[in-house]
Amino acid sequence: MEWFKKHWIMYTLVITIPSIWFTVIIGQFGVKLKLKSPSGDLTKVGIILTFIVVIAIFLVNGYRNWISYSKEYDQLLKLNNEVTFYHYLEESEIALNNYELATLRSKIAQVYNHQIEAPKVASDPNQQLTRILEKINATMCVFLSKPGYKFSESDFFITLAYTFPCHETEWMWLEGTQEGEISIQELTSEEKRTTFTYLLHSNKTYYFNNSKVDAMQKGQYLFNEQEQTSFDDGEEIGSVFCRRYDISNHGKTYIRAILSISTNGKKFVDTMELDKNKKAGSEGIFKANMLNITKERFGIRICKELCLLYLKFLAEIEDEK
Incomplete structure (x- = not known):
């Protein structure tokens, strides 16, 4: 993805190739270059080259989308891990607080029943x-x-x-x-x-x-x-x-x-x-x-x-x- 950002001019030119190919090269110079017949049908060479152009653009866009989706997936995975981590911390904190509260309740009962002296609260x-x-x-x-x-x-x-x-x-x-x-x-x-x-x-x-x-x-x-x-x-x-x-x-x-x-x-x-x-x-x-x-x-x-x-x-x- 970073490559596409750094070379955005080149990428822009690449994605405009189909438009240039069909409107200019095939449309204007197709007969001279023997890419199409005078009747407008593509020749074998024209068909092969057109197929190569379409496949090339498809691969470039596919690669770009794959990189983009991979990055988004990595970000989503990272976010999910962070949420899981903070959820675990939260549950741990609540569990520890509940344990401490239970200990204090038990301590209160012992003091009230004269089993131990009241601790000094600092x-x-x-x-x-x-x-x-x-x-x-x-x-x-x-x-x-x-x-x-x-x-x-x-x-x-x-x-x-x-x-x-x-x-x-x-x-x-x-x-x-x-x-x-x-x-x-x-x-x-x-x-x-x-x-x-x-x-x-x-x-x-x-x-x-x-x-x-x-x-x-x-x-x-x-x-x-x-x-x-x-x-x-x-x-x-x-x-x-x-x-x-x-x-x-x-x-x-x-x-x-x-x-x-x-x-x-x-x-x-x-x-x-x-x-x-x-x-x-x-x-x-x-x-x-x-x-x-x-x-x-x-x-x-x-x-x-x-x-x-x-x-x-x-x-x-x-x-x-």
Whole structure:
């Protein structure tokens, strides 16, 4: 292929030979060169030479196409190998993270049952969780943005609340996060119809609604004051997605957490896009991506840091004794 690029003038001349041969040589000088008879029929010499010209052009083009296809095949093979390699790395990373999470769950059970002392946690789980939420925010901007429908980090409100059921602790926000104007006590109160209470009293591990208005009307979301004002003014409210994490060992739940991802003034899936495509298809793709992001991609990391946060909590209890 490189030869054809370097000698493109020669190749151009070669592929124009049939046109020159039939229109000029055969057409204008064929009789004089005894390539055709006065009646216009090709002579034996004309037939042989024409056959040679056609075969030569066929071979040149065939060789060029073969080189081109070979190069494309090599590129495709290389791309396939890269995809396989990264897929293997991804699966390996997920497997290692799951193994580490299982180890932490086992360690928590041993500490809780006073089989071992709580290990000292040198890292800062709160800080790590904050960084994870920041990365989720950045990821949301990338995979939701489309031409004419862009997202910025300020369009999302991402929070994490957690509790330690075995110690009957109150629900707490991750340091530095808070669900707007509504307190965590309101969001988890059985008297309130919120997404949190819906998740806590159902068998579902996640909740998704592309419309907060629809979620509110179903009794599965609670407007804050700003959202209520926007709703009264007929403005767009946004969407909501929540994921519940239960970290357990042998049937005992040590940590329960809820990750909340919502938008302000924009929906996860544009209403115009839903009008053009099947609603179930567009929202289904989004939901599948969100489940992947909040489970395999970032979910395992969240659970690992929550385990470390709980081990730190257990160590503080031991120190107080």
